Amino acid sequence: MNIELNFDELKTNGIKVNYYFICKRKLWLFDRGIQLEGSSEKVSLGKLLHDTAYSRDTKKEVLIDNLISIDIISGGSVREVKYSRKMEEADRWQLYYYLFFLEQLGIRKKGVINYPRQRKREFIELTDAIRSRLIEILKEIKKVLSLPEPPPAKKLPYCTKCAYYTFCFSD
Template sequence: MNANIDIDFNNLKTTGIKVNYLYVCERKLWLFDRGIQMESRSDKVLMGKLLGDNSYLREDKKEILIDNLINIDIVGDDEIREVKYSNRLAHADRIQILYYLYYLKQLGIEKRGVINYPKMRKREEIALTSEAEREVEIALMRVKEILMLNKPPQLQRKPYCTKCAYYEFCWG
């Protein structure tokens, strides 16, 4: 994938959670965008929120909202960090923090990224390489395509569907 992509970033800006959901489930992304938000009923989401709230209490800059779009868990001098409950959806966590790094770079801010999995006592360092930038740009274009659909993408059974907040909505 060596081709340069010309994108209009301002036209493709979105929330970090939508970029994450692209990698989790395109249907979930579409439903979430339409205001069908099931997370408030999810024990897993609540447990993740509690873990994030109660981890890294000594950090000064927690929950930084930028442009009402991206909400970074922890911002340090040279890094940003996301706190995640588990690495079960590590590919989605990775694209989300890559998007944050890309977004910040568009603002003239360069940092490195870290995903913390405190329950597992793991951390993963993420760098915004030129290949990663292209991956983010492709993801942003795909998010826009999905959100422009008139109806949700087809159901696709995934290994984690039964643990999803949307499970009853999709499969019930």
């Protein structure tokens, strides 16, 4: 599939693609430099897992264009390490975005999401349908980020475990 687009206009970082699926408000706040994850126990546990899992892999934390940080590159695969499967859709689209980003640079890889605590892996590949949907998602992210103020807080089942919970819901 040949997609006509100016990728430079749509480029973002992978965490923003992830946040788009979790919470548009969190996405907007994060983009504005309101980054509360540093005080989150869950984020700390995820970082610890990320640092200790797959210690034999040598190509870890590969930063590309100061925008995407790939957890592991091994052979023909790009791998993401995630603490939990609770946000599978967000995890999946973040990795799709990494694969798409690399593809724009002429690099074709497959994706693997590792959930070491659950001893599970998910294998993913880009398809034409995913590429098309991803372009729409990137355009939607741009729209959210261009809003003059954050989207309203929406109480979701996982909000109480979010680092932004107090920020969004305290009186």
